[in-house]
Amino acid sequence: MKARIVKGDTVVVLRGKEKGKRGTVKSILLADGAATVEGVNVVKRHTKPQQQTSNMGGSSRTGGIVEKEAPLPLSVLQYVCEACKKPTRLRRGETKEHRVARICVRCGEPARESAKGA
Numbered sequence: 652m653k654a655r656i657v658k659g660d661t662v663v664v665l666r667g668k669e670k671g672k673r674g675t676v677k678s679i680l681l682a683d684g685a686a687t688v689e690g691v692n693v694v695k696r697h698t699k700p701q702q703q704t705s706n707m708g709g710s711s712r713t714g715g716i717v718e719k720e721a722p723l724p725l726s727v728l729q730y731v732c733e734a735c736k737k738p739t740r741l742r743r744g745e746t747k748e749h750r751v752a753r754i755c756v757r758c759g760e761p762a763r764e765s766a767k768g769a
């Protein structure tokens with residue numbers, strides 16, 4: 652399946668513990684067939700204190716907790732149309748301006764262009 656979701660799209664999670672959650676795609680990991688979605692599938696990562704013991708002040712550098720979105724497989728993500736606000740599929744088609752775009756199969760509105768240089 653060709654990846655149709657691009658960075659900046661709104662998606663909904665179809666399966667898993669994050670099912671039903673919506674968010675904006677932060678990044679696409681094409682090699683993994685996965686994507687990270689803003690605020691979805693957030694995992695807490697404990698960052699370890701730095702190994703270097705060059706702390707002169709004596710204050711120990713404690714590790715922290717970093718919240719980070721873990722990638723979700725693209726197969727569990729569905730595009731949400733910005734026009735009709737519904738999870739939908741996209742097809743390739745021409746807009747009124749005869750521009751090839753991703754078009755919502757529900758309402759026929761073209762999706763936003765893939766983020767260029769973003």
Ligand SMILES: [Zn+2]
Pocket residue numbers: 732733734735736737739755756757758759760
């Ligand atoms: Zn639509």
